[in-house]
Amino acid sequence: MDVAESAPVLDNSAREILKGTLVSVHVPAAGDEPGGGIVKLGAIRQLALARGDTDDALDRLGNIEQRYGDTAHVSTETLELLKAFEDPLVPSLRPDLTAISRIPARELAAFAEALIEKRTEHMRGVKAADSPIEIGRSAQALNAAAIALRALTTGTATPPIGMLNLERIEMVPVGIQRGELVSTIPLAPGEETAVTYKEWSVTSKEFTTIVTDSLEEISETGVTDNTDLSQSTSSQSQHSNQFNITGTVQGGIPIISGSSTTGFTAQGSNSVSASESIKHARTTTMKASARSRREHKVTVSTTTETGTSQTSTRMLKNTNNVNPIRIDYFSLMRKWRVRLYRYGLRLTYDIVVPEPGSAMRRAYAKLELLRAQQGPFTFNVKRSDITTDRVNQDGNPDPNGIPKYQWLAERQGVSVKAYPAEPTPLTPTARDSTNGGWWFLDSEFDVPGGTRIREIRLDAQIGKDDSDDKMNFDVIGSYIEPGWQRRTEALIIRDHKIMSVVASGVPFMQGYTGHQKVTFFFHHSEQVLCRLTVHLELTPEAIEQWLTDVWNALYDAAQTKHFAQQQEIAASIAAIEEKLANVDTLTLRREESDEIMKCVLKFILGTDFDFMPANVLAAFVAANVDLQHGIGFDQPSLGLTPEQWTLVRQHEDVIRFINQAIEWENVVTFLYSYFWDVPPSWPFIRQLRHPDPTRQAFLRAGSARVVLTVRKGWEERWMRYAEGGSIGAPIPAPYLSIAREIAAYDDRNYPGIPPANPGRAAVHLQDAVFTTSTVDIAPSSNPVTIKVADSSGFVVDLPVIIDVEDERHIQEAQTVIAIPNTTNITVAKVMFAHRGTEAPVPILQPGEKGALIAEWNEYTPTSGTDIAVTSNLATIS
Structure with missing residues (x-):
């Protein structure tokens, strides 16, 4: 059954697609x-x-x-x-x-x-x-x-000039058509069968507990709560279809003739299904450690799934006990009436601009720079780099600089332990009154932890007793000094370095640590005083510990700084990606249009042109205006000098002319591939990605051909500017004549807003008002009343097209100024003579849609299904 015949034409549901046909002009x-x-x-x-x-x-x-x-x-x-x-x-x-x-x-x-x-x-x-x-x-x-x-x-x-035919495709639904057989259920006499319809939904919930223990005895517990809800509905019906439709439309008018052949082929498989999935994930971290080394993790997960299912069954039965039947399901197709209208003609001018998306690539360049900074933590400071050598701010040796370990700490922004100071010497002192015989005097002291004895120096005053025997003095365990033996007088020693063995050059008790005791020997002495100056030095273990502490502090600071930077980088990357991805389509197209306009201005105005001259920008900066947010001109007074204003306005005439002369809404852009850009940028451009395919192609374009559409009425002025450099410049005759011809053709064949194309047969003109005149019309500069067959439908103040376009070139467009009655119309003037007595003169008032170039029908599949009960296979199409 064809259900399209009785279906109404749904004009209110028409779809329109604007398009243009670019035609090159041979000059x-x-x-x-x-x-x-x-x-x-x-x-x-x-x-x-x-x-x-x-x-x-x-x-x-x-x-x-x-x-x-x-x-x-x-x-x-x-x-x-x-x-x-x-x-x-x-x-x-x-x-x-x-x-x-x-x-x-x-x-x-x-x-x-x-x-x-x-x-x-x-x-x-x-x-x-x-x-x-x-x-x-x-x-x-x-x-x-x-x-x-x-x-x-x-x-x-x-030649850079061409023509752009402004066109529009209009699609109107005109009904529903039964399509192909998609499914069938055969039933024998008296047979009964069931068709099952099932619907189900499943809810999944997972609860995960994570316990992490590290060697630093830090314990953290993370809780992850994931909830998944999925719901699906499907029917057990699947079909495939294939159909072919071919239509040929031929037609012609005196100005435009054409033949349009349209074919539509569709082949597909359709499975009726619907699914909905809702996922909800929530992650809560109760504690996060700044650093972790070796960890032991325990994970406990609990998963719960609940589901519901609904099943319905339809019973089909053949009640005829003699004849079998078959229940057939057909797809329903939407029938469309498609019409192609041509409603205008424009002069075009071609230029090629490099890198149309260069400004938009900056965000991707920043992304690449940020991603290059992502990576694992590495620490390049070696223990041997931690020294007390003096360096300057660049880390180069400088005796007047700071210790290198402090320079390293400043780079990491951390405070570290200072290099241990030189240990303070110990000064144990012992004195006693000896009896002239053998006498031993002990001097005890404690070497502080982390230090050891470097050398010991002795200051002593030893008196001689009254006997005639000679006096002897010695430091037990040290080198026996000859001058301290068999003396006949008192002994005074000043800052004497005590040695163990003179030949080896090893100081007495060098390297000793902890509690120490020095014993002095006296013989034939009295009233003795011995003072030791114990010079200490840091032990290798103390220096090693200091190195370890400093290196650990530098390492921890660098690691913390790295993790913080990685978080900032990740946040910056996410923010940039969010800005790039979540932009509506209209904004994307507007941004691309703005970039094309900017490229055209740069191409035409050249390197001399500045959107904002540097010295004017400097004046704004000096005026302390908010330039970052683009509200510099919101100030009551900008403080610019006349010279600076001249720089701002030096190109305003050209900019105004270009914006007025070009129909930017009809500019056509052809993007050329990445290899028309500089070769070093090829690897970067090839990797650019964007969810919107048009934006991605724009970003990856190495150059672009921009077809500028010249606004109606500006053809001659644009050609004079583009070719001669000024609006009044002389230009080559072919370019000027072609520009004038295109403008005249548009005025003659597409008059009014919106225009239409005239012709002998009105059946090709949608919504146009058409009549004829059988009288001779003489030219006149005054209003002329023309007798016509019927003036019904004509509107005052709109143009009409008089006569046809042929070798006589007398077709003209004039404005209706009055409609006296149903058989007369009055126009403002008549430029040519029209012989209605020889052949009827067509008079047409353009409609709203334009010239109908081609018309055809198309079919698209729908989700609807038609059903039929039959037993005759021959009736199935």
Whole structure:
């Protein structure tokens, strides 16, 4: 059964898709006539002329007539203009676009070829000198010149203008059509069967307890609560379908004729199913340790799953006890009426801009930089680096600097133990009154922990008794000094270094630690005093412990700092990714449109143009305005000088003209692949990803062809600016005539807002009002009343199209100023004579939709199902 025949046309449910057809325009070569200012200026900028390049190219040209002939001649005027690009005192001294457009393309190409030869020679000389930096600079300069010559040759050989047909596809649902057989249930006489429908939902809850113990006796408990809820509904019905529809539409009107053949093929498999999954995860960490070394973890998990299920059964029975039946299920298809309208024509101008998404790549460059900083913790300070050597702020030796271990601590932002101070010497003193015989005197002291004896020095005063015997003195265990034996007089010793063995040079008790006792021997002495000065030094164990403490402090500080940085980096990465991903589609397209506009301005206005001049920006900074949030112009007074305002406004006329002359809403952009960008950026660009495929392609574009759509009525002025550098500049005749022709064609065939295309047969014009006149219409500059077959439907103040477009070229568009009655209309004037007595003159008032170019029907599958009970297979389509 065809249910589409009785279904209404749902005009309110129409879908519209705006599109455009770009048509190139073949223009005769203009030779060396003035023009192509934008292309030539772009080539000169690409040459990147440095001081002396013009003179070098002139030397290379040399004998022009003998080497190249007339084609290589470069005039003095051209050389002077090019020299102005080398190193002007200020950018505004460079020649403007008007002057550049007058340079013959042949001369500019000859200059570029000479410059390439000169730079090639310089490149060979630099390679011989084997200077990597100079080789890179020379290669970049040579490559820039080669690209400039290629762009100039291509840009001047290929006309930049074209036509864009503004079109719209309108799809209107016109009904439902039964589709193919998708499922069948056969039933024998009296047979009964069941069709099962099942629906279920499952809830899963997991409770996990994690206990972590470390060697530092730190215990942490983490609790993770995961709840999963999934719900699914499905029917046990699956079908596949395949259908083919082909339609051919032919038609023509005096201006546009065309043939449209449309084919639609669909093949698919459809399984009726629906599923819904809701997952909820919550993680709570009760304690986190700043550092952990060796850990022992115990995990206890408990999982609980609960589910519900609902099943319904439909019983099907063949009540006929004689004949079998079959229950057939068919897919339902939506039928669409598709119409292609053409409602306008625009002049276009092509340019190619590099890196359209360069500004948007900054966020990805920052992401790459942040990701490069992610990684495991590494500590590069060795124990041997921890010294007391003096260094400066850069870590280089400096006797007036700070100890290196303190320099290391400052880099990590931590305080460490100072190097242990030199131990204070001990001064044990012993005195006694001896009896003249053998006498032993002990001097005891304790060596502080972490130190040891380096040397001992002795100060003593020993008196002689009254006997005639000779006096002897000795430090038990030390070297026996000859001067202290068999003395006849008192002995005074000052700061004497006690040695164990003189020959070995080992001081007495060197390296001793802990509690010590020094015994003195006296013979024939009285009233003795012995004072020891025990000089100490740090033990190797104490120094090693200090090194360990400092290294641990540096390590812990560096580790904590690293973990904090990693958290900050991860948070920054997440924030940037959030900003990049969670942007609505309309905002993405608007951002891309803004970037294209910026690229066009930079291409046309060149390096001399600043969106905000540096000195004006400096003035804003000095005025203390909020520049970071873009509210600098919100201040009551900016404090700018007239000169600074002049810099801000120096390009405002050009900017205003470009924004008015170009229909930015209809600009067409063709993205070229990443390899049209500089080779070092290829690996980075290839890895750029974005959830929106259009944005991803925009980010990965190495360059872009931008087809600028010239606004209606601005065709001639745009061509004069683009080719001649100013709105009133002379331009090559072919470009100007084609611009005028496109504008006239649009006025004649697409008048009014919205416009439409006239023709002899009104059946191709949607919502247009059509009539004819069988009287002769004479030209007049005054209002003219025209007798027509029927004036019903015509509207005052809207244009009408009089006559048809043919070899006579008398079709015209005029405005209706009055409708006297049902058989007359009055127009503002008539420019041509129209002979209605020879053939009826068509008069048409354009409708709202435009010219109907093609019409066809399409089908799309729906979720609906049709059912039929039959036993005749032949009736199944």
